[in-house]
Amino acid sequence: MTWTIRSVITWAKGYLKEKGSDSPRLDAELLLAHVLGKERISLYLDMDKPLAEEELAAYRALLKRRSEKEPIAYILGHKEFYSHDFAVNRHVLIPRPDTELLVEKAVELAPKESEIFEIGVGSGAVIASILLERQDLVAYGNDISMDALRVARENADRLGISERLFLFAGDTFKGVKKGFLTVVVNPPYIAETEKHSMKDDVLLYEPTNALFAGNEGLDIIQEIVTRIPEHLLPGGRLIMEVGYDQREAVEKMVSSSKGLTLLLWAKDLAGIDRAVIVERTHG
Secondary structure, three states: OOOEHHHHHHHHHHHHHHOOOOOHHHHHHHHHHHHHOOOHHHHHHOOOOEOOHHHHHHHHHHHHHHHOOOOHHHHHOEEEEOOEEEEOOOOOOOOOHHHHHHHHHHHHHOOOOOEEEEEOOOOOHHHHHHHHHOOOOEEEEEEOOHHHHHHHHHHHHHHOOHHHEEEEEOOOOOOOOOOEEEEEEOOOOEOHHHHHHOOHHHHOOOOHHHOEOOOOOOHHHHHHHHHHHHOEEEEEEEEEEOOOOOHHHHHHHHHOOOOEEEEEEEEOOOOOEEEEEEEEOOO
């Protein structure tokens, strides 16, 4: 049998559906486009093209990885975020669309020609996107993972922002000696008790230290809110992503932290309060 782009996609769709993929057709097309070095849309222009044996072998290898629940982003080695392409691997969290809120708010709120700090840069998708939108800003970012920092540096180099982004190893505020007018963070905020309801794609492959934070998912958020007054300049703002059900708990933390005022909540694509903006009181 001669395998064409059309026939192999049809077969792969059925195979991935049987293996539990939520988007078998899309997965099949993305993986084949990767093997062939094409844009996904270009597959439709050449559906009757026969595939070489080496192409089929490479495709089968990727399909096997996907059948074992490995996320498409890790298989392809990149993920789009805020209209930019970022290298990703299993050392970094895959950037999600909801996290683009952090970029939008930082771009809007960061004072002109100021310095911005991101706690836990991961792939660098958030801080790099901010710098690409705001040429006047200089940024600092840390991460507890050296492997993640290498990914962030790779992305910064490729996107041409390395001269404005200073990366260092660190956990939350450890080693941070200065204050900032803007601090951005997408902390771990999933409760350990929620593991049973999560998809294998996430549990088996994404870094757990970027996902989970204690029994209620609030451990790291509490640490950040407690310590942020020391690292925000007067009038400075913390822009932080939180869990879908954590608004009440976060508001209690902020109200009991001296020197902080809660400015606003920003909603995600589903209309859920997803990012909180907190300001350090002047004076």
